[in-house]
Amino acid sequence: MPARRKAATVAAAVGATALALSAAPASAHGSMGDPVSRVSQCYAEGPESPESAACEAAVAAGGTQALYDWNGIRIGDAAGRHQQLIPDGRLCSAGSEEFKGLDLARADWPATRVRGGSYTFKYRVTAPHKGTFHVYLTKPGYDPAKPLAWSDLDLEHPVATATDPVPAGGFYTFSGTLPERSGRQLLYAVWQRSDSPEAFYSCSDVDFGGGTAGGTESSGGSTGTTPAPTASAPSERQISAGAGKSTVEHHGHGDDDPSTSAEPAAAEVNRPKAAGAAANLAETGASAGTSYLAVGGAAALAAGSAALFLSVRRRAAAGGRRR
Incomplete structure (x- = not known):
C-alpha cells in the first residue's frame, strides 16, 4: 500500500x-446515601415532577439534567484545595453551574432525622476508588435560610473520617459520631481520591429535632418553623431507570481504569x-x-x-x- x-x-x-x-459518557462516582444527599433525594422524587417544594425549586433553577447526573458533583483537579476552588454559597454544587439548584438557601429541604451519638454513614458509589472521606456538620446556630458558607461548617471536628473503606452492596459504609445539636443542620461530605486529584461533594440535610434552626424567611418562601418532608434515597430500580438519561457513567469499575483518572494540571506543561x-x-x-x-x-x-x-x-x- x-x-x-x-x-x-x-x-x-x-x-x-x-x-x-x-x-462516551463521563464517569461519575457517587453521593451520600445515608443521610441522603439533596441531589439523591430530588432524583428519588423524580426529576420531571419532584414532590417537594425545595426539589421543585432546584429543578426550576438548574434543570432536570442535574438530577439525572446525581452522582457527578465533582472537581477534577481538586487535590485537597476544596476551600480555594469552591466559593461560599456554592458548596452543595461544588461551584458547578449544572448543580446550582442545590445551593438554594431554603429551610424546607427534605431532611433525615438523626440524633447525637454514633452514626453509620452510607455513601452510594457507582465507581469505587481509593481515597478519604471527610464529613462535616454545621455549627450550632446554622441558618438554612442563608447561603451555606465554609465558616458554617465545623471543619476542625469532622464527624466522620474514613480512608479506603471497602465497598459492599453499592455503598461505602463507615462510622462516625454526631454531636448534640437541635433543629435543622447540614452534613457536608468530601471524598478526595488518592489515586487522582479528583474529589466529590454532597450536602445532606438532617433534623436533630427539639427545635428549629433559623426561622427567617428563606429565598424559597418557606420558614424555619415549617416541617420539612422526610428524606429518602433512590431505589436501585430508580437508578437503573434513569441511567439512560444521565450524561455520566453509572457502571462501577476499579481504580486501574484509566478512563476515570484525572491527571495533575502540571502535566499540561509540555x-x-x-x-x-x-x-x-x-x-x-x-x-x-x-x-x-x-x-x-x-x-x-x-x-x-x-x-x-x-x-x-x-x-x-x-x-x-x-x-
Missing part, C-alpha cells in the same frame, strides 16, 4: 476511535495545545459531563492528523528530489 494511502487509512481509523471515545485544551476542560471540573475518555480521543485525533501531515510532506519532498 502506498505510504500516503497507508497514512490516510491509519489517520482515519485513529480519528474514528477519537470520535467514539469523545462521545502537552500539545489540541490535546491540552481538551484535557484542561476535564481536569478542572469545568463541566460535570466532561469525559476523561474525550481527552484521550482528542489526543489520538491530534496524533493521527500529525502523522498524516508528516507523511504527506515526506512524500512530496521525496518526489521533488526525484525530479
